[in-house]
Amino acid sequence: MEEQETMNKTLPLAKKQKINDSEYRLVDLNVDTISLNLTKHCLCQLPETCMLKEVFRVSNVSSWSKERLLNFLSSARLTCDIALKQQSEGTICTSVERLSNYLISNKTGIVNEVVSLLTRTDPYISYAASNALAEIFVCSQNKIDNVWVEELTDLFLRRSPETLCPVISVFKRVLCWRDSQMNDNEKNIKMPENCVSRKVIFEDDEIEMDDEFGISLVKTKVIEVLQTQWQLIVLKFIRYMSSFDHCTDLNTEQFTHKMGHIAIIEFIKLWTSMVSIKTNLNVMNIKYFYADLGQMLILLRRPKVQPVVWKNIINLFNESLCYTTTLAVQGTMQEEPCMLARELVKVVKTKNMLNNMPFRKGPGEFGGGEEDEGDKKLLQDTVLLILKAVATIIKETRNESSSSDSSSDESEDSEEIDAEMAIIESSVNEVLRKLDACVKKCMSYLPETQIAQWIVQLFSDRNDVLIESMICTIDISLVLCYRRNSLPMLRQVLNPTASLVEFLQTLSYNNDLNEIILDLLLGSDTSFLLYIMRILKFICNRWSEFCLCCDTKLQSTMATLMGLQTSLDQLIKNNLTPYNLNPVLRLLVKCNNLYSGIAVINI
Amino acid sequence: MYAVIQLDSENHRLRPKRVKMEFVCKYCNRTFNKHYSLLIHERNHLPTVNYRCEMCYKSFKRQDSLQQHRSTHSPNYRAGYALQL
Numbered sequence: 001m002e003e004q005e006t007m008n009k010t011l012p013l014a015k016k017q018k019i020n021d022s023e024y025r026l027v028d029l030n031v032d033t034i035s036l037n038l039t040k041h042c043l044c045q046l047p048e049t050c051m052l053k054e055v056f057r058v059s060n061v062s063s064w065s066k067e068r069l070l071n072f073l074s075s076a077r078l079t080c081d082i083a084l085k086q087q088s089e090g091t092i093c094t095s096v097e098r099l100s101n102y103l104i105s106n107k108t109g110i111v112n113e114v115v116s117l118l119t120r121t122d123p124y125i126s127y128a129a130s131n132a133l134a135e136i137f138v139c140s141q142n143k144i145d146n147v148w149v150e151e152l153t154d155l156f157l158r159r160s161p162e163t164l165c166p167v168i169s170v171f172k173r174v175l176c177w178r179d180s181q182m183n184d185n186e187k188n189i190k191m192p193e194n195c196v197s198r199k200v201i202f203e204d205d206e207i208e209m210d211d212e213f214g215i216s217l218v219k220t221k222v223i224e225v226l227q228t229q230w231q232l233i234v235l236k237f238i239r240y241m242s243s244f245d246h247c248t249d250l251n252t253e254q255f256t257h258k259m260g261h262i263a264i265i266e267f268i269k270l271w272t273s274m275v276s277i278k279t280n281l282n283v284m285n286i287k288y289f290y291a292d293l294g295q296m297l298i299l300l301r302r303p304k305v306q307p308v309v310w311k312n313i314i315n316l317f318n319e320s321l322c323y324t325t326t327l328a329v330q331g332t333m334q335e336e337p338c339m340l341a342r343e344l345v346k347v348v349k350t351k352n353m354l355n356n357m358p359f360r361k362g363p364g365e366f367g368g369g370e371e372d373e374g375d376k377k378l379l380q381d382t383v384l385l386i387l388k389a390v391a392t393i394i395k396e397t398r399n400e401s402s403s404s405d406s407s408s409d410e411s412e413d414s415e416e417i418d419a420e421m422a423i424i425e426s427s428v429n430e431v432l433r434k435l436d437a438c439v440k441k442c443m444s445y446l447p448e449t450q451i452a453q454w455i456v457q458l459f460s461d462r463n464d465v466l467i468e469s470m471i472c473t474i475d476i477s478l479v480l481c482y483r484r485n486s487l488p489m490l491r492q493v494l495n496p497t498a499s500l501v502e503f504l505q506t507l508s509y510n511n512d513l514n515e516i517i518l519d520l521l522l523g524s525d526t527s528f529l530l531y532i533m534r535i536l537k538f539i540c541n542r543w544s545e546f547c548l549c550c551d552t553k554l555q556s557t558m559a560t561l562m563g564l565q566t567s568l569d570q571l572i573k574n575n576l577t578p579y580n581l582n583p584v585l586r587l588l589v590k591c592n593n594l595y596s597g598i599a600v601i602n603i
Numbered sequence: 604m605y606a607v608i609q610l611d612s613e614n615h616r617l618r619p620k621r622v623k624m625e626f627v628c629k630y631c632n633r634t635f636n637k638h639y640s641l642l643i644h645e646r647n648h649l650p651t652v653n654y655r656c657e658m659c660y661k662s663f664k665r666q667d668s669l670q671q672h673r674s675t676h677s678p679n680y681r682a683g684y685a686l687q688l
Contacts, residue, residue, distance in 0.1 A: 277647050279632045318655045325647040331636035519664045533643075576666045578652065583639055 027070060030055050034099070038082050056103040061113050066122060073114070073128040076103055080135035091197045095290060104140045111136055115151045118166045119159060130166035134173035143216040147223040157229050161240045161267075162259040168266045176273045176283070177215050184491050192349060201338045206352040220285060223274075228290040234292040237267050241299060241309065255406035261306070268296075276319040277326060283334070289334035293320055297343055300361040301351050307358035307375065314381045317344065323388040324468045324527040328475060333396055341392035348386055348431050352541040354438040357382055379442050386435055387455075387472035387533050392426050394479045397424055406575070425480050429487060436493075452495045464526045470499050472528060474534045478535060496538050497549035504560055505553075515564045518571075521564075522578060529584070536587035543594045558595045565592055 034055055037043050041050065056076065061069060080159055082102035086092040103110070114136065117129035133152075137144060155167050169275075191197055231238060273279050274289050296313050299305055320340055327333050347353045359374045436451055445454050452473055459466035477494035480487075507513050520528040539546045550557055565588040569576050572585060625634045626641040630648040635641040653662040656668040657675045663669045 047631065151670070277631065280648050283631045283633045325634060326644055327642050329635060329637075329640035330633070331640075332634070335634075521650065523664050524649050525651050527643075527647075530643050571667060574667070577645070578666070579642060580639075 005527050008343065009576060016232075020552060028071070031071055032277075035071075035078060038075070038078050040192060041082060041086065041096070041190070042093045042101060042192045042197075044093060045192070046095070052099055052192050053102060056110055057108050059108040059113070061110065061305070065289055066125060068127055069117070070128050073117070073125070073132040074444070076110075076114070077128070077132040078137045079103060080132075080139035083455075084135070086558075087200050090200050091191070092189055093195050093197050096465065098197075104143050106145065106399075111145070112151060113150055114156070115148060118170070120165055121153060125193045126166040127169075127250075129471060130169045132401055134170045136175045137170070137218055138177050138215055140218065142217050144221055144230065146221065146225065147440075150224050153225050153229050156226075156233055157236065158453075160260075161237065161263040164263045165259070165266050165503075168263065168270050170221065171226065172266070172270045172273055173342055175270075176217055176279055177219070197489065201475070216280075219281060223281060223285045227285070230288055231292055234295055237264060238295055238299070240264065248261055265312055266310060268309070272316045272319045273313070275316070277322050289335065290320060290334075290340070293317070293336075293340050297340075297347055300356065301354070305356070305358070306496060307378070310358055311355075311375070311378050314378065314385055318381055318385050318388070321385065321392060322387045323391055323527055324471045324530055327392055327395060328471060328530065331399070332484045333392070338392055338437075339397070341389040343465075344385065344389040344395060345427060345431055348434060349427060353436075354382070354434055357438070359442050374442055375444075376458075378464060379439065380465055383435060383439060384457065384472075385457070385471050386431065387469050387476070390431060391472040391475045393424060394428070394476055397421065398479050400428055402499050420484055421480070421487065428476065428480060429490060432490075432493060449489065450495065451493050452498040456499055456506055460506055463520065466527050467520070467526045467531050468502070468527065470503065471531050471534060472498070472559050474531075476524060478538070495549060496535060497546050500535055501550060501553045501557060504557060508556075513560055514567055518558070518567055521581075521584070531586055533587065536584070536591055540587060540590050540594065558592070561588055562592050562595075564588060 030051060033046060034043065034052070046052065057073075061072060063184070064072070079096070079100050080103070083092065083096050086096060098397075111133075112159065114129050114133050118126050118133065119130070120126045137148070141309070152167060152170060156171075159167070223304060225491065269290065273282065277288055293316070300310065300313060317340065320329070321337050321344075327571045344353075357378065359379055359513060397417075400417075432451060437551055438447065439454060440447065440449075440457065442456060443454070445457065449457075451536065455473065459469055467598065472496045474496040477491065477496060481491040481494065507516055510516055517528075521532060547554055563583065568577075568581055568585045568588065572581060624636065624638075626636070626638055627634050628641060628645055628648070630645065633644065635644060642666060653664065654666050655662040656669060656672055658673075658675075661672065
């Protein structure tokens with residue numbers, strides 16, 4: 001022990017270029033001791049031989065052996081992880097904080113070295129480096145160095161796609177940090193009683209409000225650097241994807257091709273996360289990432305795109321067209337998603353995109369589904385995407401018409417808008433016809449089943465998607481089916497009442513229908529709040545049509561709505577709702593009053 | 604959430620016009636015309652909330668379900684259960 005202590009004092013590791021064996025042992029001992037103590041969430045009781053300051057003051061780690069390097073990267077990751085967890089809890093061990101600060105201060109350029117380790121051919125090292133780097137970025141918060149992000153972006157742009165998975169993983173982990181935060185079980189860390197800890201005070205109130213501990217600053221910096229190169233990165237991947245056109249069987253592919261394939265998927269997933277509303281990025285920051293979505297659309301027109309790539313591109317578009325979460329409730333919609341919606345409808349209508357959908361192609365494990373059953377999820381996602389695209393176009397046109405100045409040329413304007421709507425109606429009719437034919441071919445539904453009914457059957461195993469699609473059909477039908485000179489058949493095809501009846505029928509197989517509806521309404525995992533508002537307004541405004549369409553199901557449908565009204569009333573009175581549900585209750589009261597009127601007449 | 608009042612610079616002198624409000628999402632800065640539209644939108648940014656029982660850690664999607672469940676831990680409930688047995 002004494003020998004090691006003297007060695008610590010006489011040989012400062014950071015200043016030495018060449019490290020001898022005994023120093024190696026000292027570094028390893030430090031790393032091992034610290035890693036062990038970190039699992040106890042406190043570094044206050046370290047042995048005297050362990051030099052906290054020296055652990056990350058090392059250089060030339062690239063020359064280290066694999067085991068030492070993995071050990072070092074793991075301890076760097078663990079340090080940041082514990083520091084972040086303690087910070088989020090509000091109390092941090094001062095020694096852990098000092099250690100993480102030594103790492104982030106990057107005195108010996110260790111972070112830059114970790115960046116370069118991402119391109120190592122050894123998958124264990126690149127994976128460990130990727131995990132460590134993501135934690136370092138997040139932990140650094142306002143101390144993040146632009147150079148690190150630039151180096152990382154440079155790798156993204158320059159290196160061949162086969163080697164890019166670890167690089168993409170860093171971006172994804174940082175940008176989606178909120179999603180991968182520790183769960184409730186990991187919280188409530190208990191530090192030892194003799195730990196010298198301090199309370200975390202947020203210097204800037206804004207930071208605390210925006211994000212729990214200033215991670216939004218890191219995300220913004222990463223996005224700002226990445227967006228400057230994004231167009232080139234997209235171009236690079238699209239070119240690379242073209243080289244896969246001749247490759248049909250993944251099992252016979254070379255290893256590099258397989259790695260490249262995984263990189264393509266990871267790249268699309270990263271893009272999906274960036275545009276996803278769940279990632280909570282600022283809309284102005286993600287504007288640039290919408291610009292090149294049209295390029296990906298070209299890929300869907302190719303007949304030989306791998307099913308798994310197809311599926312991921314559809315996911316990317318579904319996240320970009322955030323209809324039920326945003327566009328449906330916005331007064332002024334963003335230009336970028338509207339443009340994507342227009343392109344999508346065009347591709348479905350004129351380029352037969354649906355014919356290329358790999359529903360029954362490819363081996364099951366890589367998407368494409370079995371020969372007999374087909375890939376239902378792919379079909380569901382594609383159908384939802386088309387419905388969202390149509391709803392977006394219609395809402396955009398309606399917004400334009402309502403925002404145009406009505407003081408002058410009113411009749412001229414309305415004629416023009418009516419003519420425009422007629423063109424859109426004919427396009428939508430054509431798209432929906434193709435969609436209907438495609439779904440009936442894939443799922444063998446009865447020929448007379450209308451879209452309004454088969455969406456409930458098709459999406460019955462996915463609540464969130466089912467509700468999204470029902471919102472789309474309400475919005476499409478409300479604009480197209482109730483205008484002057486509308487096509488009468490569309491009203492039947494998209495009838496919102498038919499969907500509601502079918503939906504309640506499906507739910508009624510469960511024991512307590514009211515409980516399920518309340519779960520949907522109060523939980524935030526579906527857009528049910530928007531759906532119930534839309535459908536209740538529809539019922540109130542078109543009561544007689546609703547009654548006519550419900551026919552024998554009117555009594556059971558209204559019984560469900562009345563039950564919901566009673567439950568909501570109780571919940572609101574007892575202050576047990578997570579948000580203001582009075583608007584829903586008011587609409588339910590209105591509907592039930594209309595029904596009572598009918599009941600009185602019948603008596 | 605915060606609201607921004609926008610004035611119609613061209614027309615507000617000519618005739619009284621309804622003041623347009625803009626509600627801004629605190630997570631992504633997207634804007635909405637109605638407060639309830641913003642509420643519908645912002646719910647998508649939130650992680651799924653589960654209400655957890657302090658006694659047995661069972662989690663529920665709704666607060667009222669948790670309240671109902673809590674009563675199963677009370678001595679009265681147990682006594683009632685024993686009587687039934």
